[in-house]
Amino acid sequence: MALSIEELKAAILKKAETAPKPQLYIKDFYACDPDSKPRVVKNAANDLVKEGKMMFWSSGSTTMYAMKDRIKDEEGAGGVN
Amino acid sequence: MAKHETPLLDELEKGPWPSFVTDIKRQAEKNPDCWDILGQVELSYKERITHWKHGGIVGVFGYGGGIVGRYSDMPKRFPGVEHFHTVRLAQPASKYYSTKHLRDICDLWEKYGSGMTNMHGSTGDIIMLGCRTEALEPFFYDLTHNLQQDLGGSGSNLRTPANCLGQSRCEWSCYDTEEACHHLTMHYQDEIHRPAFPYKFKFKFSGCPNDCVAAIARSDVAVIGTWRDNIRIDQAAVKEYVAGNIPGNGGAHAGRDWGKFDIKKEVIDLCPTECMWMEGGELKIDDAECTRCMHCINVMPRALRPGADQGATICCGAKAPILDGAQFATLIVPFMKVSADNEFEELIEFIEKIWDWWMEVGKNRERVGETMQRVGLPTFIKVMGLDPIPQHVKEPRSNPYVFWAEEEVEGGWSRDVDEFRARHAA
Numbered sequence: 001m002a003l004s005i006e007e008l009k010a011a012i013l014k015k016a017e018t019a020p021k022p023q024l025y026i027k028d029f030y031a032c033d034p035d036s037k038p039r040v041v042k043n044a045a046n047d048l049v050k051e052g053k054m055m056f057w058s059s060g061s062t063t064m065y066a067m068k069d070r071i072k073d074e075e076g077a078g079g080v081n
Numbered sequence: 082m083a084k085h086e087t088p089l090l091d092e093l094e095k096g097p098w099p100s101f102v103t104d105i106k107r108q109a110e111k112n113p114d115c116w117d118i119l120g121q122v123e124l125s126y127k128e129r130i131t132h133w134k135h136g137g138i139v140g141v142f143g144y145g146g147g148i149v150g151r152y153s154d155m156p157k158r159f160p161g162v163e164h165f166h167t168v169r170l171a172q173p174a175s176k177y178y179s180t181k182h183l184r185d186i187c188d189l190w191e192k193y194g195s196g197m198t199n200m201h202g203s204t205g206d207i208i209m210l211g212c213r214t215e216a217l218e219p220f221f222y223d224l225t226h227n228l229q230q231d232l233g234g235s236g237s238n239l240r241t242p243a244n245c246l247g248q249s250r251c252e253w254s255c256y257d258t259e260e261a262c263h264h265l266t267m268h269y270q271d272e273i274h275r276p277a278f279p280y281k282f283k284f285k286f287s288g289c290p291n292d293c294v295a296a297i298a299r300s301d302v303a304v305i306g307t308w309r310d311n312i313r314i315d316q317a318a319v320k321e322y323v324a325g326n327i328p329g330n331g332g333a334h335a336g337r338d339w340g341k342f343d344i345k346k347e348v349i350d351l352c353p354t355e356c357m358w359m360e361g362g363e364l365k366i367d368d369a370e371c372t373r374c375m376h377c378i379n380v381m382p383r384a385l386r387p388g389a390d391q392g393a394t395i396c397c398g399a400k401a402p403i404l405d406g407a408q409f410a411t412l413i414v415p416f417m418k419v420s421a422d423n424e425f426e427e428l429i430e431f432i433e434k435i436w437d438w439w440m441e442v443g444k445n446r447e448r449v450g451e452t453m454q455r456v457g458l459p460t461f462i463k464v465m466g467l468d469p470i471p472q473h474v475k476e477p478r479s480n481p482y483v484f485w486a487e488e489e490v491e492g493g494w495s496r497d498v499d500e501f502r503a504r505h506a507a
Contacts (some may be wrong), residue, residue: 025445026237027279038440039277046275049145056236056276059136059148060167062446063236063276071138 002035008044013067016054022070023057029065084113085120089127092098108196109290114161115195118211121159139166140216140222148217149233164213166196168220169233171241171266171273174259175249176205185228193220203299205243206233206267235346240270244286245293253290253378255306255391256419262286264425265432277436279443284432289387290373296396296410301449302432303396303410304419308388311368318384319344319364340411343442348377393419395431397461398450408450411458413465414470431465438464447451 003011011032016024030042036044045065048054057064057071087102094100102119109115121132145170149167156163170186172178186207190196193213202208212220213447224230234240242265245251247258265284266273272282285296288306296303321327322342328335329342344364351355354371357377360434366377373394380384395417396410435449443452453461462469487493 023145025279026276027445030441037437039437042277046145049275050143055138056140056145057136057138058140058146058236058276060235061281063145063238066138068138077502 002040005040005044005047008033008036008041009048012041012045013049013053016065016067017070021062023066025062025064029074082169083109083119084116087119087121087123088329090119090123103195104350111191112196112440114211115197116494117153117159117161118165118195118197121153121155121162124155133165139217141217141232143274143484144232146235146238146273149235150362162211165195165211166214166217166370167210167234168217169202169241170209170224171231171233172201172205172207172243172260174266175246176201177249182228182230186224189220189223189228193223202233204233204240204293206241228290232274234273234281237276237278238274239269240278240281240283242266242284242286243275243286243294247286247288251288251445252382253291253375253387255308255387256285256288256393257421258288258304258306259427260421261304261428263418264421265429268425268429278440280446280448282436282439289393290375291379296399298399298407299401300399300410301397302435303399304393304428305396306387306391306419307373307394307416308391309416310388310390312366312371314364314366315386316363316383319381320362322381327381327383348380351376372413392416393428395428396450400448400450404447404451404452408454410450411453412472413462413467415470425497434465470493 012029012034015029016031019028020053026038026042028047029037029045030036032041049056049065049071054065055068055071057066083106090102093102105115105118109119111264125132132154134152134154135150137152139150140146140148141226147169149169151165153159153162153165176322187196187198190198190209193212193216194209198208199208199425221232224232242262244258244262245254247254247256249259271277282302283300284302284304285294285300286304287296288295290305290307292303292305296305316328322329323344329347344359349359353374353376354370356367356370358365378387393416394412395414397413399408399410401407414431415441417431419425421430439449439452442456443449447455458473459469462473
């Protein structure tokens with residue numbers, strides 16, 4: 001039986017906090033609940049971004065999800081100059 | 082006054098064509114930050130390596146697309162391009178906009194961004210080049226509240242749908258491309274503004290097989306107008322063309338004397354399926370053989386018109402050459418009625434069937450065309466709930482084996498060996 005939305009969100013957050021990579025594709029979250037349809041998982045992940053609990057990281061062509069405190073902030077990263 | 086020496090870029094101003102270097106220099110007189118674009122690009126030309134870093138967490142609240150983060154990796158040397166984010170604005174259907182709207186957008190961009198633009202991006206968006214992170218939200222607020230202009234798509238989103246001029250200007254359009262594009266744009270706002278897929282997804286709408294938005298080459302779902310009855314022929318107009326009283330191609334090649342119009346040489350012999358001929362002074366077409374190349378209609382528009390039973394052909398899976406080279410879309414549905422009367426229900430059902438499958442089966446960063454290639458067309462057709470038809474066949478098969486699926490074989494894979502041996506001794 002599929003998880004409730006709140007349970008699914010909690011599972012997504014746990015995955016985002018503990019995964020070895022800080023940035024995750026939406027498909028990486030499908031395993032949080034194999035019984036939930038991909039579109040339900042996507043909606044839950046996007047809700048977490050709206051709630052400010054996760055961030056989108058976009059390369060321009062692909063979008064990934066991340067916890068803000070786990071990803072490199074390009075603006076604070078400076079440069080090689 | 083130039084801030085950096087740019088001898089390599091200056092070479093690009095010497096040719097006969099307009100130069101982006103000249104454009105940037107002109108803009109730099111207004112916005113000195115633009116000198117740093119030239120400085121950084123000059124350095125890249127010299128060192129043969131990019132100094133742009135792309136990607137990041139930048140965006141506007143509530144949206145997961147439309148902004149592409151871009152930074153300089155030499156911010157101290159080129160502070161004007163330390164942040165140089167790209168903002169994509171949704172182009173209006175068919176790119177109909179007033180000059181006032183364009184001026185307003187440009188004024189806004191000069192206020193908040195570098196003033197540099199790219200009209201238009203490959204997908205059609207109006208591209209604003211160069212904005213600092215802190216200016217994104219104020220720009221977005223003014224854009225949406227004062228200009229009623231939305232952002233376009235980026236990332237793993239549905240990209241801004243695009244269409245040809247359609248029935249607004251073109252007599253060949255077999256369905257209302259503008260209505261289809263607008264309806265689907267509004268229907269899929271969530272997919273355009275927030276990531277939904279393993280990778281980008283595009284659909285484009287062309288009104289006829291001339292395919293003026295190149296949907297077949299550029300979109301995951303190409304909706305290309307067509308007809309399923311016969312090309313409409315006005316034999317009196319055919320005679321006028323043959324007599325030279327009406328110029329071919331609507332007079333498009335009138336700048337040079339091509340000699341007398343020759344219907345055999347210019348139309349009949351160029352038909353790719355050789356389905357046309359003259360008989361008793363009349364043009365005949367074997368419509369069953371017509372592959373909708375549009376050449377005859379393009380040459381003699383006053384004599385020939387698309388048929389009256391109109392709709393669209395749906396092709397899937399075009400893409401640019403990141404993996405396995407570029408590919409055209411593959412024909413999946415030869416004819417579908419595309420109509421606002423039922424709110425494009427059949428098309429929407431088709432698109433969502435692809436999405437449901439691709440979201441599950443598609444790998445990360447895999448376009449739907451690549452997924453189709455990986456699993457094979459027979460599997461894709463089965464997923465879509467379609468029966469194979471001759472139009473799906475690209476070439477005669479070279480593999481002599483037939484691979485049956487279990488459900489296609491009576492009794493499946495299980496069998497009674499004793500019963501078999503009773504009839505066939507070992």
